Amino acid sequence: MRTYQDEPVMLRETLAKTMIEYAGKDTRIVALDADLASSSGFGAFQKAFPDRFFNCGVAEANMVGIAAGLSSTGRIPFAHSFGTFASRRVCDQIFLSGAYSGAHMVIVGSDPGVTAAYNGGTHMPFEDMGVLRSIPGIKLIEVTDSAMLRGVFDEIISSPAVYYLRLKRKVTTAVYGEGEKFKIGRANVLREGKDAAVICSGIMVAESLKAADILESEGIKVTVIDMHTWKPIDEDIVAKYAKETGVIITAENHNVVGGLGAAVCEAVCKLSPCRVIRHGIQDEFGEVGTESYLKTRFKLNAADVAETVRKAIKL
Amino acid sequence: MPEKTEHLRLRRFAETIRLETLKEFAELGFGHVGGAMSILETIAALYGGLMKIDPKRPDWKERDRFVMSKGHAGPTLYATLALLGYFPIEELKTLNKGGTNLPSHCDMHKTKGVDMTTGSLGQGISTAIGIALGQRMDGSGAYTYLAVGDGELNEGQIWEGAQFAPFQKLTNLIAFVDVNGKQLDGPTEEILDPLDIGAKFAAFGWLVKEVDGHDVAAIYDAVTEAKQSGKGPYVILLKTVKGNGCDFVAEMASNHHVQFDKEKMLAEVEKTQKRLEALGGESA
Ligand SMILES: Cc1ncc(C[n+]2csc(CCOP(=O)(O)OP(=O)(O)O)c2C)c(N)n1
Numbered sequence: 001m002r003t004y005q006d007e008p009v010m011l012r013e014t015l016a017k018t019m020i021e022y023a024g025k026d027t028r029i030v031a032l033d034a035d036l037a038s039s040s041g042f043g044a045f046q047k048a049f050p051d052r053f054f055n056c057g058v059a060e061a062n063m064v065g066i067a068a069g070l071s072s073t074g075r076i077p078f079a080h081s082f083g084t085f086a087s088r089r090v091c092d093q094i095f096l097s098g099a100y101s102g103a104h105m106v107i108v109g110s111d112p113g114v115t116a117a118y119n120g121g122t123h124m125p126f127e128d129m130g131v132l133r134s135i136p137g138i139k140l141i142e143v144t145d146s147a148m149l150r151g152v153f154d155e156i157i158s159s160p161a162v163y164y165l166r167l168k169r170k171v172t173t174a175v176y177g178e179g180e181k182f183k184i185g186r187a188n189v190l191r192e193g194k195d196a197a198v199i200c201s202g203i204m205v206a207e208s209l210k211a212a213d214i215l216e217s218e219g220i221k222v223t224v225i226d227m228h229t230w231k232p233i234d235e236d237i238v239a240k241y242a243k244e245t246g247v248i249i250t251a252e253n254h255n256v257v258g259g260l261g262a263a264v265c266e267a268v269c270k271l272s273p274c275r276v277i278r279h280g281i282q283d284e285f286g287e288v289g290t291e292s293y294l295k296t297r298f299k300l301n302a303a304d305v306a307e308t309v310r311k312a313i314k315l
Numbered sequence: 316m317p318e319k320t321e322h323l324r325l326r327r328f329a330e331t332i333r334l335e336t337l338k339e340f341a342e343l344g345f346g347h348v349g350g351a352m353s354i355l356e357t358i359a360a361l362y363g364g365l366m367k368i369d370p371k372r373p374d375w376k377e378r379d380r381f382v383m384s385k386g387h388a389g390p391t392l393y394a395t396l397a398l399l400g401y402f403p404i405e406e407l408k409t410l411n412k413g414g415t416n417l418p419s420h421c422d423m424h425k426t427k428g429v430d431m432t433t434g435s436l437g438q439g440i441s442t443a444i445g446i447a448l449g450q451r452m453d454g455s456g457a458y459t460y461l462a463v464g465d466g467e468l469n470e471g472q473i474w475e476g477a478q479f480a481p482f483q484k485l486t487n488l489i490a491f492v493d494v495n496g497k498q499l500d501g502p503t504e505e506i507l508d509p510l511d512i513g514a515k516f517a518a519f520g521w522l523v524k525e526v527d528g529h530d531v532a533a534i535y536d537a538v539t540e541a542k543q544s545g546k547g548p549y550v551i552l553l554k555t556v557k558g559n560g561c562d563f564v565a566e567m568a569s570n571h572h573v574q575f576d577k578e579k580m581l582a583e584v585e586k587t588q589k590r591l592e593a594l595g596g597e598s599a
């Protein structure tokens with residue numbers, strides 16, 4: 001049985017530590033930030049490799065262009081900003097200097113959705129993955145926990161592409177054990193049940209597992225799938241569970257327009273039409289407050305997911 | 316030029332804004348105190364007399380407008396707007412709380428009196444230019460004021476706007492740069508040295524002035540002079556200290572976003588109250 005508990009380390013610490021570890025063996029790895037190195041944890045990378053870190057100042061578009069240029073000289077840059085600025089503010093640079101030019105680089109967008117909390121609506125990315133999803137060849141990954149982050153690192157380094165890592169900076173909920181296997185583009189099925197399938201990622205994985213517990217006590221058995229890679233999405237898994245359960249609920253800390261729900265709908269339409277209910281942000285802007293207030297405000301708690309599942313099954 | 320008593324009134328207004336702003340932060344326990352303090356006297360000068368506004372008519376079309384491009388300094392603007400009566404002063408207690416009209420970054424649809432939504436640095440210069448153009452097209456004679464941070468100058472969009480405004484001869488646009496010498500990750504010199512900010516703007520065709528950004532009367536006079544000249548656009552470089560007037564924050568090396576004990580902040584509120592009393596008379 002899958003468990004979930006708060007992780008002792010922040011995800012940003014795991015990221016910095018892993019980058020430093022890989023950079024020790026691989027001189028291609030460099031890092032850039034846009035005046036948020038004290039927030040992202042990239043400050044630790046700067047300490048370890050002062051010559052391989054560049055603080056670009058508050059200039060995200062320039063940073064992404066620089067990353068693309070560095071990539072063309074054989075380096076693998078990691079460039080961070082808040083998810084809002086690492087996506088919508090630099091979309092054209094990621095598109096043209098990055099993906100179109102065949103760059104191998106990793107854009108790290110932190111504070112996904114409601115986890116932007118006190119920074120408020122202007123800083124709350126409900127659209128980052130959606131904005132980037134139509135860029136050909138880009139790989140969009142929402143990281144669930146530290147074990148997953150470490151688990152996808154080898155592939156990120158060995159398989160050239162533009163990656164966007166959607167990553168909670170602070171404490172997250174651990175779902176995976178050390179050494180579990182991850183493959184980019186392959187979902188992890190965390191729990192099986194015939195009544196419905198919940199497809200989720202990021203902070204919604206723990207919420208969906210909790211929802212599954214709630215539903216189980218009512219005799220409803222659901223499958224929970226961690227779709228960490230939104231692009232390329234795991235179409236086979238989507239089709240398989242569309243057939244087996246006949247009803248899919250997507251759960252995302254993101255606008256359902258253009259997001260995970262949309263991506264799942266595309267796969268379902270293509271391979272195995274069934275009903276899909278998109279649980280997530282219903283085309284709204286974010287607002288300010290604690291993460292817990294915002295999870296309630298935007299219905300991202302386990303109880304909300306459970307309620308959506310109950311309704312979906314009855315339809 | 317305003318008389319001495321007018322200067323004193325402005326100083327009292329600034330201290331009163333500080334009092335209310337620090338109370339907002341005390342209630343919350345954290346925030347962008349550094350940048351909120353460094354721009355404070357500029358807001359006091361603008362809303363304390365320079366701007367043609369009417370708190371009873373926040374949507375008055377012919378009003379002067381202010382774009383707080385460094386949107387994280389919202390709390391100072393909120394205190395000012397509340398003091399002027401745009402909304403009840405008690406509302407300041409709701410800063411950043413769930414459901415509030417006072418989010419950490421300025422939001423024109425949530426907060427009465429806020430003229431433009433900001434928070435993504437660099438965007439305010441363009442919206443300010445658009446507003447100033449609109450005012451000119453309306454023939455209203457209204458002015459647009461803009462505040463940007465010195466770190467914010469890193470953004471390329473700032474220089475796109477900087478190029479456009481003088482070309483359009485926008486005499487009704489007055490910009491301020493809060494030159495507190497610090498950005499989020501550290502001193503501007505160490506992160507991305509801005510070099511000679513005045514020379515850069517001048518090269519783009521702006522008229523440049525420099526003032527002590529904590530001397531509210533000097534700011535008032537500089538703007539008044541700029542307006543009387545009939546020329547523009549002007550950029551006024553504010554020599555400031557990040558965290559000024561909130562001593563324990565001003566003394567911190569890294570003071571962009573700070574967390575603190577309520578007691579510590581209440582002590583600063585107390586000090587501000589004393590300064591205000593020393594200035595005499597009624598609070599603004
Ligand atoms: C586009 C964008 N990138 C990054 C941020 C995060 N951020 C907020 S304030 C800040 C530093 C700004 O420094 P400065 O303009 O000097 O502000 P001040 O020191 O006056 O507070 C950064 C990087 C942001 N709000 N917008």
